[in-house]
Amino acid sequence: MIERLAADVLQDTYFTALYTKAAKLFVNNFFSAAESEQDFNEKELNDLLRFADILSNSKNPTSRNKAYQIITLLNQKHKTNPYYKTFSHSVLAKLGNFPAIEYLKNEDENISELPFERDIEKKVKEFIQAVPDTEDLIFTDSQFELYTKISNSKHFSFSGPTSMGKSFIIKSFIRKVVGNKPPENIVIMVPTRALINQFSIDLNKELKVILEHYNYKVVTNSNVPESPSESQQRYIFVLTPERLLSYLSQKNNPSFAYLFVDEAHKLAADKDTRAVTAYSAISKSLKQNKNLNLYFASPNVSNPEVFLKLFKKDETLNYKTKETPVSQNLFFVDMTRKKAIHYLDTEQYHFEPDIVKKSESIFDILSSLGSNTNNIVYCSSRFEAVDKAEKMFDYFNQQEATKSSNVKKVIRQIKGYIHKDYYLADFLNKGVAYHFGNLPQIIRNKVEALFKEREIGYVFCTSTLLEGVNMPAKNVFILNNKNGSNPFQPIDFWNLAGRAGRLRYELSGNIICLKENDKVWKTPENLLENKTDISLNPSVENYIDKKLKKIEQLLNDNPDIKGETETIKEILRYIANIISIDTLEIERSNYKSEIINKLIQDNKQEIIDLAKKKNGKIEVPSSVLSTNNSIKLKIQNEVFIALQKQKGNPATIKLPAKVDYEVCKEWLHRLYDLFKWHTEEKKFKSKAQLDYYAMLMNQWMNGVSLNQIISQSVSYYSEHKRTIQIGYVNGKPYYPTFNGSKQHINVLIGNIIDDIEYVLRFLLEKYFNNYYAMLVAILGEENAGVNWATFLEYGTQNSIVIALQNYGLSRHSADYLFKNFKDCLKIEGDKLIDINILKLKQRLDKEAIEYDEINSILF
Template structure:
């Protein structure tokens, strides 16, 4: 899409020895590419096995350098404390735990062994958590001990402040999941890697060295330390010492995307099977793998519909098995315009066509709970969610009853409500007039259901984590995608839309002024704050649209003591100081 608009395209990726492959994917010549191998700091590599009480430094010049025994106790938290005290010794460290459950529980239990720290910045963040999240949120207890945890399900505002305190050195140890593989810049003197997995999958060399590369801070340290630690003595957590071979050699292979591979796991044959509604070649394919095949099929159909040059299309046609005839047939049967295909690549093309060619209900105009519930019921019926979105590790929906939960979240979100409101509404949903609904908890890798107890801090934290995950992944991504697809289909059929539900979900508001303010570059929270406290400082167009703000008047007007956090955010945005 960028190429058709004559936009210059640049790809950059750390640890990839053949960055030119990204150019090949979009039919560009790989000649204009450059790869460089630079080590910013030297890195020492260690392996610690708590269950055999053996620790050593990996040497490139001979045998491993053994350390004296550390007299491990067999208690996970006690042994972790021994490791951090011995090897971290007050320096900033990252502890990678893989799953959210292990990250939270390990950090929380370790925090219990520490003394409270006295720090004004940490105290302010604890106050913010009490005010904006919940008094029983585990993270605040960790912060009081000078440590924290970090994963995708932490409220964005809190996560940013945790990162700031870590960079300032007020937080010494941070426990994390693979979010640190996804672009968060948090280098440390030491990184302790407690698992060789990301979720259920083994780390690739690229994943491992992207994570391990956080050890050592350029301009601050001459070296960093990488520790692989068998702490839990479980499969996937360095129980098999042979897996430590990944630490010995930083030998990252060239990346070969599946659409360019000769051995592509029957990708093109399965795209044809998707088009013809036949079984896939591998009957044990996971739901995620099936979804990927469908997405490639939708992208291919989009490329063909807009007559775009495409490696994917060329490889599909060259794969044989009547591929060209199959593509022509699906093209002729397809009613979906190219622009809608591009926006809905993760929605089954057969379902999209049924919606396009069938009778369509207009979406409600009321943004109440009832209106949200009605939108969700329409989408669930039109896109057959109970069949298409009820499988895999993280399905959108398991039963129709979940629509009432999503409607509760959606109503608060699109009506500009803060996170604490959403949390309280969700607690009320699970504990309505004493009628407890069930909540799923994970223990030792297994899920089990218990009745929700609003006085149980574990239940509260699980609810908050699930709420944020559902808001980010399901409401603001999956459901928004379906809403956008449905509204685009309605528009293409010349059916009027009295309100834009996709926009409401995208911006988290139905207020056009708050939308205008967000379009100036402010966050949703800041947009709501500014409109509430300083509505007269906005600059408007002739038709009343907000097009700017008088930042100098804002700087003179805002009460720095009363709105300290808001002032700090605005100060960063406007570079006042």
């Protein structure tokens, strides 16, 4: 009867009129508009709250969300009204939205008492839905339902709104898993390095006591740190797909029983090679452990079972919900026409607020709507993010600089870590920052911390937030409906929009799509008016279904694919290479991967036979191939055979332990020839270009600080009058002579950081890791020498600094700790045995050293 009653309410014209009126009053208040609507009279307010109470009793997410939206829309104007207090508490209790109840308590301590029956129901929920091993955390209804289902399943896939707290569910489940007997290792696979850092810090902070109790250590690299009590040590690995593949390729690494795939929708990213890498990492994990517990988490997906289907698991073990603990208000503000639209379910409210009519630029809007709160401003590229942040800084230039001691400390740290002229240090003075993937992790951490503490008001960001970085805000301004040069996919847009509203800090958030000119936000209705469910198809299967002829063409050694972008060609080459490798595995171990099984299921045996025929005789071992499936099988085989021939003289093929510029240059040139970079890597156009990367490699691997690297590069560019690209003129790259200006220095800094993060720590690391795996297979691990891939990843050859980074410290902090507090480290030979935490803390306190990162990770 309740469901029928709730359905009747949603169709009731009186209810619709009241709900629309509440929305208009909220919009007028948000945009500081002259109110065209008269406020509610007492009867209308009471009736709307009664409707909300009826809807909150439903099990239907649409009805429950509507009940919550009514409470949030009315809160601004009616939070002191006794009737509102009673009904808001009652509705939120029925919804099981305890964070919202806590917010209202903090906002108004005189929150109303509940009716007896509802109070009993609330207390029962608080008891049953308490998060295990915590003092005051309580699951919302949907969180508790999901947690219960996961806890009773070996395989599971779930999706929900971004604000639902999927990572919170995973961490809560880990609390339960670490108590298992016998204890088992856990892997959390995340799409990017940025998420590795965030997830590992959260685990160490939020689960510190329980992890120490059960002797678990959080590890963020494929190299397992040695421990004095190694036989008793258990691990939670937080890894990217690339690092998971590397981990799986090492025979002596401990096995794991649980694999959580966070941001699983990335498996369906059709223009990203990482989707193929993620697929490959999961596939190989299942190959090595037939009894693996496997879980997928994704946002806003209507068919989460598709990931279970992909890996041949029970598709019924899935959960999806649209219920959200934070409501969101969606606006489209058109600066070119001085108009705005509020999207309200299937309705649209068109209005012309004075804020928009009087604004001369988007910065007027950002300032007006974003004052006294925190705001994310999405930009489609790194260059746009920095440019818009600079313009916002200029807009605020007449305002007084920040007084916050915390912000001033971060400014000093950034100038010392990066460069005294780095834009970000200046921008923070006015509460403005930028945030993107290749920003050094230690700097991203500081920006995120300042933002979460509301020490800064505006962060201009790129698609890093789409990767799952947890940085919610009251307002999310979206300046472009593109991710790079590609139009937003619905899943990406709604994932970004889901950052609006901070659970426990406010009841709702605002999404403001801001059209600055006619070059951006073309056809916004495609995204904003489309309320259909988001259904995904994993990209690997999608490409096999739709582009198998072109994959066959590549297997036939015909690389001339017509009608595809370079990105799609790269993905197709990657899949073709995986088919070649997986075909080989049938012969070697009778293992049939998911791709092979799909080809057999689709009656495409001829593709398997073609791959087998084209492979010919392959000598490279499977342990080598598993380190990276993106390097062509034939090239890996040729390199392996060439190295095998020199087995009798290992000194000629082993990587030198001592690294200098000439050594780096020599080995880059050797790998250029061995792996055929002139055809395989578009980043390396010639051998001459490698000399620059040799210089950068030498500095990076020898532990030279980023500040020194940048300062030396600035001096080099100035002395040698080098040119540097500063944007475009008439559609063509513009290369003026470097003049030492702040603009030129910041462009150079951006280039250096990009080269370190992408070329050194991703591209070159991939090849050196593959090369080292071959040496291990040929010479044995005892005689294989050093692995430069490790030096490239950690930015040092110092084993102690590497060990400190494995605790979660940044390269900068680990190096600082080693150089200045060596007496607090217990070292035996070249191994870090332990850290004297008490002594370290006393020394840091005594010397009044700014040690925020060390404090948050080690103490």
